[in-house]
Amino acid sequence: MANTLFVRPETLTPDPFHYCPGCGHGIIHRLVAEVIDELGVRETTIGVASVGCSVLAYKYFNFDMQQAAHGRAPAVATGIKRVLPDRVVFTYQGDGDLASIGLAEIVHAAARGEKITVIFVNNANYGMTGGQMAPTTLPGQKTTTSPAGRSVDQAGYPIRVSEMLATLDGPAYIARVSIHNPPQIFKAKKAIRKAFETQLRGTGFTLVEVLSSCPTNWGMKPAEAFSWLEKNMLPYFPLGEYKAASGVSQDD
Amino acid sequence: MKILMKGNEAIGEAAVLAGCRYFFGYPITPQTELLEYLSRRLPEAGGVFLQAESEIAAINMVYGAAGAGARVMTSSSGPGLSLKQEGISFLAAAELPCVIVNVMRGGPGLGGIQPSQADYFQATRGGGHGDYRLPVLAPACVQEMVDLTVRAFTLADQYRTPVMILADGLLGQMMEPVELPAAPVNELPAKPWATTGCKGRQKNIINTLYLNPEELEAVNQRLQEKFAAITKKEARAEEYLVENADIIVVAFGIVARIAKEAVKVAHAQGIRAGLVRPVTLWPFPEKILAAAAARAKAVLTVEMNAGQMIEDVRLAVGNERVHFYGRMGGMVPTSKAILEQIRKIGGIVRGKYAVRPA
Amino acid sequence: MTEKIIIAGFGGQGVLFTGQLLAYAGMMEGKHVSWIPSYGAEMRGGTAHCAVTIADEEISSPLVEEPGTVFVFNLPSLLKFAPRLKPGGMLLINSSLVKQEVKRNDLRIYSVPANQIAEKIKSAQLANLVMLGAYLKLTGVVSFHSVAASLEKTLPARRRHLLPYNRQALEEGMRLFGEPN
Secondary structure (H helix, E strand, C coil), X not given: CCCXXXXXXXXXXXXXXXXXXXXXXXXXXXXXXXHHHHHCCHHHEEEEXXXXXXXXXXXXXXXXXXXXXXXXXHHHHHHHHHHCCCCEXXXXXXXXXXXXXXXXXXXXXXXXXXXXXXXXEECCCECCCCCECCCXXXXXXXXXXXXXXXXXXXXXXXXXXXXXXXXXXXXXXXXXXXXXXXXXHHHHHHHHHHHHHHHHHCCCEEEXXXXXXXXXXXXXCHHHHHHHHHHHHHHHXXXXXXXXXCCCEECC | CEEEEEHHHHHHHHHHHCCCCEEEECCCCCXXXXXXXXXXXXXXXXXXXXXXXXXXXXXXXXXXHHHCXXXXXXXXXXXXXXXXHHHHHHHHHHCCCEEEEEEEXXXXXXXXXXXXXXXXXXXXXXXXXXXXXXXXXXXXXHHHHHHHHHHHHHHHHHHXXXXXXXXXXXXXXXXXXXXXXXXXXXXXXXXCCCCCCCCCCCCCEECCCCCCHHHHHHHHHHHHHHHHHHHHHHCCEEEECCCCCCEEEECCHHHHHHHHHHHHHHHHCCCCXXXXXXXXXXXXXXXXXXXXXXXXXXXXEEECCCCCHHHHHHHHHCCCCEEEEECCCCCCCCHHHHHHHHHHHEEEECCEEEECCC | CEEEXXXXXXXXXXXXXHHHHHHHHHHHCCCEEEEEECCCHHHCCXXXXXXXXXXXXXXXXXXXXXXXXXXXXXXXXXXXXXXXXCCCCEEEEECCCCCCCCXXXXXXXXXXXXXXXXXXXXXXXXXXXXXXXXXXXXXXXXXXXXXXXXHHHHCCHHHHHHHHHHHHHHHHHHHCCCCCC
16 A cells, blocks of 8 residues: 555645745645644634735635735734634735735734734735735835835835834744745744644734745746745845744744 | 613613624724723623724724624724725625724814714715625614614624614713613524634635626625615614604704704694604615605705715605705704704795795 | 703813713603713813703703703803803802803893802812702702712712712702702
């Protein structure tokens, strides 16, 4: 009998992802699904999908989900968690959703120490609408709304969400991870697991920022995109744990 | 036993008695007492009061909580309601039951804090983007703040829809004796669609996105059918002295009570005036009004705005006979001024008061 | 009977509470009542007032457009509300604070040295109840007993120990126009 090496987690539906080839969402969805499977909480989890490329996440995750208005996922998750404090509640948000239109909601959910988990996918642009400048777009990075490259004079600087939220007292766990190669994917999963475990302990707000790629809008092949991420995003968005029960640690 | 309560607080207590255990809101005059009241009362009742960072967050917390199956409420006033409109559109689209209170103040813009009815259009036309309506209940006294709040929660669950209580600063601030419901609601209707964790069933999804236009049209069709059913069954109005009335005064909320005083005095002076007070603003009680006004020579609409409900009045009774009197910006019409309008519409003909058509 | 009253003064003089007491007492006697406060910024520093209606039948309009009675606790209130009193109406003036003469001669005007009396009892903060006592004796719209009972129900816990002084202030106000009862 052959050994099973790779199966679809129970937490993912058989629906094929609509994501572009090489997009990081598929990997990140799978990581979340594996963690939920491993923790055995699929039937007590409620996810909140946001607006952006991952708007259809409710199709792919095999548990109860709500789809929220743009940027409002942390508020929606707050409503759910306050009604059902013993359930696992998480949001899955992109950088436009979380760091631009939804900045107030994320900051205050974090400040309140809302006992939810936020999976924050940072791919440095608005993917769904076709690659516009995001609050996380790097200085000089070309997008469809910064065709000459992001000018910091005109458009200001990217927001480092993990660092910013880590200044608050409400969060119990905040980490930035990346998925640009298999060892990093492994680390990303560990952080996601830690975040959900922290939620289960009920000690506070948890967020994992996942650096991801957007080959279609960046105009690159998938492998090139990961290289670009490593070379350009990591210096601006250093990986590591910014808040954890055992203190903080930054990767070298 | 009657107790003396402020309108805003009466809504809060009624909500608790109606089984509401979750409130998400933001301070704004003239509704803040409702927040303050529930910040004390809900924890006592084992519920959650949360002061949100914004009106936008508050309405989205309502979305989450309603989707999780709870009876939930938020409240605000004009500027805050404008911020909530995105969320209300989502609530209507996702068919999530909840109660939204608007204690109206003068607008537009920051406006003022004195009573107004200038949010009639916003409330009765949906308010946010897309094709939707929501039931709008208009209390006229503190007792109705209680009764209609309880009713609002029932309607919300029955039709799976947000329901709005449209009051104003005067009703919110004033005190009157109220009789609270004898038996609080303890058992809520089952909500098999709620996202509570999928143990033992298929997963539930609360969603408002339909990228396929055919699918979205079907969703709209279903919503429209629901709105049609509500329109057919839920229109309510109070009628006063409408039989054989020459002039029908139409007013809602606190203005209707002021108008009632004018109608009373008019009657004493031999003028056959009557009053129709819409209790539901959407659905608008057009049949009740049309029947009451069938033989009337004139209809006088009185509002604390520049004339908004008058459009619904005209749809119900036609354009010809309809007159308007309104005050704006937080000014409250007096019964004397309304009486003067009633008298102006008619005149004394051969020793008798008679009404000319408009 | 429909009694329409305006009680007006500076914020902090207890004008809103006085109106609530009246409304509460009316309710306890099975009457229809309503109480409308001025609200918002005008309460801070400026004048505060409330409009109370007490009636035997259902109150259609709770507005007090033409009051039958006005209590004034300061000069701005006198200037604002005395002209609105209906002919033959009652004007109760806290004469400790308001010295100006009233121009109208179609009113029943009663001067109550409310602050002086209140200070003798305990503090000027009781002036509102001295005025209310005077009103009760002069009109009998609600009874002293109903107001005393309302006081017990409505006085916040932190003011509970002042109850005897409150009652005394009511009585002293009544005594100005007859025997307290």
